[in-house]
Amino acid sequence: MDPVREITVTVNGERLTARVEPRKSLVDFLREDVGLTGSHVGCEQGICGACTIRLDGTIVRGCLTLAVQADGAEVWTVEGLSDSAEIAALQEAFQERNALQCGYCTPGMLLTAAALLRDNAAPTRPQIREYLSGNYCRCTGYQAIVDAIESAASQMKGAGS
Amino acid sequence: MTDKSPLTLEDLPNSYIGRTIPRPNIRRLAEGRGTFTDDLTLPRMAHVAFLRSPYAHAEIKSIDTAQAETSPGVIRIVAGEEMSRYCTPWVGVLTHLKGLKSAPQFALAVGRVRWQGEPVVAVVAQSRAQAEDAVALVEVDYEPLPPVVDMETALAPETPVLHPELGDNLAFERVVEAGDVDAAFAEADAVAEEVLHFGRHTGVTLEPRVLVGDYNAGAGKLTVYMSTQSPHMMKNIFATHTGIDEDDVRVISKDVGGSFGIKIHTYPDDMATVALSVMLKRPVKFVADRLESFVSDIHARDHRVKAKIAVKDGKITAIEMDDLTGIGPYSVYPRTSAVECNQVLNLVGGPYDFANYRAVGRVVLQNKNIMCQYRAVGHPVAFGVTEALVDSAARAAGMDPAALRRNSVIPDDSYPYTAASGIKFEALSHQESLEKILKLMDYEGLRADQAKLRQEGVYRGIGLAAMIEVTNPSPMFYGVGGAHISARDGVTIRLDPTGGVTCATGVTEQGQGTEAVIAQIAASAIGVPIEKVRVVTGDTETTPYGGGTWASRGAGIAGEAALQAGRALRANILEVAGAMLQAEPDRLDIRNAAVVDADTGSERMTLADLGKTVYFRGNELPDGVSPELVATRHYSPRQFPFAFTNGVQACWLEVDPDTGFVKLLDFWVVEDCGTVINPQLVDEQIRGGVVQGIGAALYEHCIYDEDGNMRNATMADYLVPMAAEMPDITIEHVETPTGESVLGAKGVGEAGTAGAPAAVFNAINDAIGALGGKITAIPATPELILKALGKV
Ligand code: FES
Numbered sequence A: 001m002d003p004v005r006e007i008t009v010t011v012n013g014e015r016l017t018a019r020v021e022p023r024k025s026l027v028d029f030l031r032e033d034v035g036l037t038g039s040h041v042g043c044e045q046g047i048c049g050a051c052t053i054r055l056d057g058t059i060v061r062g063c064l065t066l067a068v069q070a071d072g073a074e075v076w077t078v079e080g081l082s083d084s085a086e087i088a089a090l091q092e093a094f095q096e097r098n099a100l101q102c103g104y105c106t107p108g109m110l111l112t113a114a115a116l117l118r119d120n121a122a123p124t125r126p127q128i129r130e131y132l133s134g135n136y137c138r139c140t141g142y143q144a145i146v147d148a149i150e151s152a153a154s155q156m157k158g159a160g161s
Numbered sequence B: 001m002t003d004k005s006p007l008t009l010e011d012l013p014n015s016y017i018g019r020t021i022p023r024p025n026i027r028r029l030a031e032g033r034g035t036f037t038d039d040l041t042l043p044r045m046a047h048v049a050f051l052r053s054p055y056a057h058a059e060i061k062s063i064d065t066a067q068a069e070t071s072p073g074v075i076r077i078v079a080g081e082e083m084s085r086y087c088t089p090w091v092g093v094l095t096h097l098k099g100l101k102s103a104p105q106f107a108l109a110v111g112r113v114r115w116q117g118e119p120v121v122a123v124v125a126q127s128r129a130q131a132e133d134a135v136a137l138v139e140v141d142y143e144p145l146p147p148v149v150d151m152e153t154a155l156a157p158e159t160p161v162l163h164p165e166l167g168d169n170l171a172f173e174r175v176v177e178a179g180d181v182d183a184a185f186a187e188a189d190a191v192a193e194e195v196l197h198f199g200r201h202t203g204v205t206l207e208p209r210v211l212v213g214d215y216n217a218g219a220g221k222l223t224v225y226m227s228t229q230s231p232h233m234m235k236n237i238f239a240t241h242t243g244i245d246e247d248d249v250r251v252i253s254k255d256v257g258g259s260f261g262i263k264i265h266t267y268p269d270d271m272a273t274v275a276l277s278v279m280l281k282r283p284v285k286f287v288a289d290r291l292e293s294f295v296s297d298i299h300a301r302d303h304r305v306k307a308k309i310a311v312k313d314g315k316i317t318a319i320e321m322d323d324l325t326g327i328g329p330y331s332v333y334p335r336t337s338a339v340e341c342n343q344v345l346n347l348v349g350g351p352y353d354f355a356n357y358r359a360v361g362r363v364v365l366q367n368k369n370i371m372c373q374y375r376a377v378g379h380p381v382a383f384g385v386t387e388a389l390v391d392s393a394a395r396a397a398g399m400d401p402a403a404l405r406r407n408s409v410i411p412d413d414s415y416p417y418t419a420a421s422g423i424k425f426e427a428l429s430h431q432e433s434l435e436k437i438l439k440l441m442d443y444e445g446l447r448a449d450q451a452k453l454r455q456e457g458v459y460r461g462i463g464l465a466a467m468i469e470v471t472n473p474s475p476m477f478y479g480v481g482g483a484h485i486s487a488r489d490g491v492t493i494r495l496d497p498t499g500g501v502t503c504a505t506g507v508t509e510q511g512q513g514t515e516a517v518i519a520q521i522a523a524s525a526i527g528v529p530i531e532k533v534r535v536v537t538g539d540t541e542t543t544p545y546g547g548g549t550w551a552s553r554g555a556g557i558a559g560e561a562a563l564q565a566g567r568a569l570r571a572n573i574l575e576v577a578g579a580m581l582q583a584e585p586d587r588l589d590i591r592n593a594a595v596v597d598a599d600t601g602s603e604r605m606t607l608a609d610l611g612k613t614v615y616f617r618g619n620e621l622p623d624g625v626s627p628e629l630v631a632t633r634h635y636s637p638r639q640f641p642f643a644f645t646n647g648v649q650a651c652w653l654e655v656d657p658d659t660g661f662v663k664l665l666d667f668w669v670v671e672d673c674g675t676v677i678n679p680q681l682v683d684e685q686i687r688g689g690v691v692q693g694i695g696a697a698l699y700e701h702c703i704y705d706e707d708g709n710m711r712n713a714t715m716a717d718y719l720v721p722m723a724a725e726m727p728d729i730t731i732e733h734v735e736t737p738t739g740e741s742v743l744g745a746k747g748v749g750e751a752g753t754a755g756a757p758a759a760v761f762n763a764i765n766d767a768i769g770a771l772g773g774k775i776t777a778i779p780a781t782p783e784l785i786l787k788a789l790g791k792v
């Protein structure tokens, strides 16, 4: 078996050092070693988007990224973005519109939606649908999620942020 | 005061019934602070991984674990024989499904494997990764046997018999005969015939199946944390097969990441995990990975139906059909795998008024993954058949498909009504619903657009699907056949000295909003703001005994129990208040968490003050007053076996005849699920359900090769509906409450999935019919459509 490696990562603004097996995925590392269970695992193959996290400013699949690749990097998960209130408008809209049923896809959806709104403050519905095309949701049928992102976008624009 | 008409539920002061209330308990999920079962870590928790059969059918000659035993972190390796001493086998039969047969199923295969993916060896290790490493080192010597793959030949004399002790591969057969079918076909003006195939698909809950068995040897108690829909049912099953006293078993279901009928069955790997915990006297966790889910979560559908319909004087007069379905090697325990076929026979023709019906259903065993009840059990097949027949009959009779439906649906004034198949309807609204959807979608306008676009070489189609849905099941569904599955559910409601209200119920939450609905009803029944209400679900030790969530029963059954319990608690509170305030209880009311004068509305005391007096200063209460600030009520429907709902769905789509691609343009639903408690939650159930039905119609398929191997068991290869391809869905309602309960709510969880495949199927044929094409199977992949058009 591969020897363990030491990595230093800043997770949700907190710097931590840990010893991990080189084969361990970033999402498993966050869930098992850091105790941040908000990022979920749905396929481990890069298809479902449940494991979406922010790595050095870009969203990545936590299941396809190795923990050792995050050495020296800055990682944000749904817990950190909740505490910092960065995605508060989206969360509010998701709750208001019932854009989550079981909530298993939700952290990944929120991180993806936040990335979209950073790129495009006023996306059209087809643009939202297209951007979410790597995030599987079995419960909602997506319409409520699209509605929620649309309404968060206009909210955020209204707030001038 | 005397001639005042009684207040309806919705008119009560501070009623939340019929109002959209955002679910109060979901913020934590939106912050990633839910507790899904895989989020749990217990002290000394070990992890199990399974070696699964690579063959569909084989003899196990030998198992060699020597090398695996030495792999780092390995705690224990167990195979079938040893496992059977800790977990007894089960047989998935029920007595009311006459003649249903199946064989004993073991937690780990003993002697023979019967499907690719069947668990053979369990490896327990310190971590999941270590368990998987060791699984790769286990050597099993198999002798492959000829697999029974094709359901069409499963009953042929030369086909091997899966379980020799059963004699043949026929698990179940049922025949229905009503009216004079032959005469109706002989007299018909038009007859249409179809042979239809409904592909095998599966649930693909985003959260895979997961559980942690935690046996405490000192206490002799087994606690199972499990992502499940039915904690009390699982408690009974774990106790029965591990030999632990049922009263010493506790099942706790935390957040559940989608279920749809997947998480309500007895799975061998789940049973093995719990048995391993007992064996090792420590917590053991199992999480199915996605590859395992595809070959071990139940599959559904896989029906081949030959069917025929007769029309006379512009109206449907007879249906005849033959349904064949392959269920894998075992009937699944305890709900059985005969239920889907049984439902198909019950439901075919369901929306229509006709008296002549002949149906044969056969359920056969085969060497594929197990099949059982998944969202909308049988409905998509039944309405897929019915609605395909209705469209074909309309073509044969030269009628507009909407007109044939209009002439043939059960008239709204003819209830109660017994269908030709024998099912009973209390009150439905097919006519009103049909007219409503035709108007909503502008049917005539769409037909005009369609004709115009066709001139331009654009092929668009309209698909209509009328449907009914089984909801609020009575004991006639399972209990009558001997299953320990409760049709009854209860709610216990308690008022605390804070003025807060806590409801505990046996129904469970998987995201559909059960907890919100219970809170809305309880708040309305007692007279408190919803912010005061907490709801507890998913724990056999702290909730009333009950069936859990399945067959769209949560709102209709537990909702009624919540209403009755809330009213009882309200009466208890008013009795105490009356004694304390020296007033007649019926001159008092509870509004906004305070006892008020019923006439003037002026506040007499808050519920918090009342609670504090009762709990902390009981000495102040008048003699003889014995307050009960808690009430429990249960409910189970009894007059009708099911509270049927009805609805109509319509799809507008475009087919590209060069690529076979389907573009969904619009989708409409008119649904009648009785009293609507929370319009937003109802609509979101419908939307999610429709999209699952669209998945079945266009994408989802468990593809098996002739050796019985599933060829597309990954999320990359098994396609599911994604956001970019899905349409927005417009929904309207008709409300025909059930008279069996005061609440009047019926279920809605499965309606979308029940009708959508038929609507999409009919729309595709409506589009490609102009080119002489016709599909007869779902999923309607581009390849299938190009074949139908003779292009490949
Ligand atoms: S778990 Fe990473 S994409 Fe599915």
Ligand code: FES
Pocket (backbone or CB within 6 Å): A099, A100, A101, A102, A103, A104, A105, A106, A136, A137, A138, A139, A140, B206, B257, B258, B511
């Ligand atoms: S809310 Fe359940 S998967 Fe999206």
